Amino acid sequence: MNWNPRFAQRTALMRRSTIRELLKLAAQPGIISFAAGLPPAEFFPVEEFRAATEAVLRSRPERALQYGETGGEAELRDWIAERASQPDRPMRRENVLITTGSQQALDLVGRVFLDPGDVVLVENPTYLAALTAWRPCGVEFAPLAMDEGGLLIGELDRADAPPAKLLYSVPNFQNPTGVTLQAGRRRQLVAWSRATGIPLVEDNPYGELRYEGEALPHLLDLDREGPGIGEEAGQVIHLGTFSKTLAPGLRVGWVVAPRPVIDKLTLAKQSMDLHTSTLCQHVALELARDGVLERHLPRLRAVCGGRRDVMLRALKEHMPSGVTWNRPEGGMFLFLRLPESINATTLLTAALTHGVAFVPGEDFHATGGGHNTLRLNFTGNSDERIGEGIRRLAATLAEAV
Numbered sequence: 001m002n003w004n005p006r007f008a009q010r011t012a013l014m015r016r017s018t019i020r021e022l023l024k025l026a027a028q029p030g031i032i033s034f035a036a037g038l039p040p041a042e043f044f045p046v047e048e049f050r051a052a053t054e055a056v057l058r059s060r061p062e063r064a065l066q067y068g069e070t071g072g073e074a075e076l077r078d079w080i081a082e083r084a085s086q087p088d089r090p091m092r093r094e095n096v097l098i099t100t101g102s103q104q105a106l107d108l109v110g111r112v113f114l115d116p117g118d119v120v121l122v123e124n125p126t127y128l129a130a131l132t133a134w135r136p137c138g139v140e141f142a143p144l145a146m147d148e149g150g151l152l153i154g155e156l157d158r159a160d161a162p163p164a165k166l167l168y169s170v171p172n173f174q175n176p177t178g179v180t181l182q183a184g185r186r187r188q189l190v191a192w193s194r195a196t197g198i199p200l201v202e203d204n205p206y207g208e209l210r211y212e213g214e215a216l217p218h219l220l221d222l223d224r225e226g227p228g229i230g231e232e233a234g235q236v237i238h239l240g241t242f243s244k245t246l247a248p249g250l251r252v253g254w255v256v257a258p259r260p261v262i263d264k265l266t267l268a269k270q271s272m273d274l275h276t277s278t279l280c281q282h283v284a285l286e287l288a289r290d291g292v293l294e295r296h297l298p299r300l301r302a303v304c305g306g307r308r309d310v311m312l313r314a315l316k317e318h319m320p321s322g323v324t325w326n327r328p329e330g331g332m333f334l335f336l337r338l339p340e341s342i343n344a345t346t347l348l349t350a351a352l353t354h355g356v357a358f359v360p361g362e363d364f365h366a367t368g369g370g371h372n373t374l375r376l377n378f379t380g381n382s383d384e385r386i387g388e389g390i391r392r393l394a395a396t397l398a399e400a401v
Ligand SMILES: Cc1ncc(COP(=O)(O)O)c(C=O)c1O
Pocket: 037, 100, 101, 102, 103, 104, 127, 170, 175, 203, 205, 240, 241, 242, 243, 248, 252, 253
C-alpha cells in the first residue's frame, strides 16, 4: 500500500530534520553529547518524588487515578494562579490551563490561533519545536533580529514587516542562544503589543534557572500593569512548565492567559488528550505545595550554574581564535559563533567521529541562515565530561580551520 496519497496535506509540512537524524548517532556510547536540552539527571529529586507519589496515593487515590477536568486539577491551577498574581491584581483558576508539558501548549496555540498564510513573528534564532509545531498550520515565520539583549525592538516597526497574528518570545535564557531580553525591551514589547493588538506568546521554561543577576519581570507581569484588569484583560499568553525545575518526565506544564484564550485552548485540548495525567498533576502539586520545589531549586541552580562555569572555562582554554560565545545568566544553553567559512552541520559529522555532539544553529533559524553557529547544552553532563567534550570539540575545530 502506498500511504502517501492517503495522508492529509498538512503532513507534508511535518518534516524530519536531517540534523535530528544525524543526532541519533549522538546516543552511541562514548559520545559526549551537548545536543539535547537535558537537566542534570543525577540531581532529580527522586526520594521526594517517591514520597510525594506515596502521599498522593495514600491521601486521594480516587482523585489521582480518576479521569479529571480538561482544564486541570483545581488546586494545581490555584497554586499557579497565585504565583502569577500580584497584590492588587489577582489571577484566578479560570486564567490557568494545565497542559502536558509546555510543548502541548505550543501545539494548542497553533490550533487555536493560526490559519494558513498567517505570519508569526519569532526571534531569530528561536526554539525549534515551536517552528515544527506551527509549520503544519501553513504559517509563515517572520524572523526578528536579536543581539545580546534579546530581540531588537526596532525590528517590530520595520516598514516592510508584514501584519502578524502572534509574536513568540522566550525572554529568559532563550533556547537556543541563552540570551535574556533586557528589561527596557520587555516594556517596549508589551507597549507595542497593546498598540498593535498583536498578542505575545511568552514561553518561560527556564526563568527559575537564574545563576546571576536580577530576575526581570515577565511580559505577563508588565502586561498586567496596564489598563484593564480581570480575567478577560491582557495581551500575553504565558507558558510555564515543571520540566526544567522538577523533571521533564513528569510532563506537566501550564498556560496563564486571559479567560477567553484559556476557554478556547481548553476546547482544543479536550479532543487531544481529555486532560493531563491526574496522577502527575497531583504529584506535582504535592511537590510544589509542600515546599520541595522551593528547597530543590537552589541546589539545582548551584549545579547548573557550576556546569555553565566549567563549560565557559573550558571554552576559554581550548577554543581556537575566531570562535566566539556568550555568557548566559541562566538556563541550559550557550551559543557558539564559528568563523564564516565553517559550516556547523558539516562540523557535526566530524565532531561525531571525535566523540562529541552539539546542535548546529541552522535549524533554529526560521527562514535560513546561521550556518556557522551551534548550540551547546551545559547542564546534562558532569564537569569532567564537559571538559573532555569541549577538548574534543576544539580538536575537531582545529582540524576544520
Ligand atoms: C523554549 C522551550 N519551550 C518549550 C519546551 C518544552 O518543554 P516541556 O518539557 O514543558 O514540554 C522547551 C524544552 O526544551 C523549550 O526549550
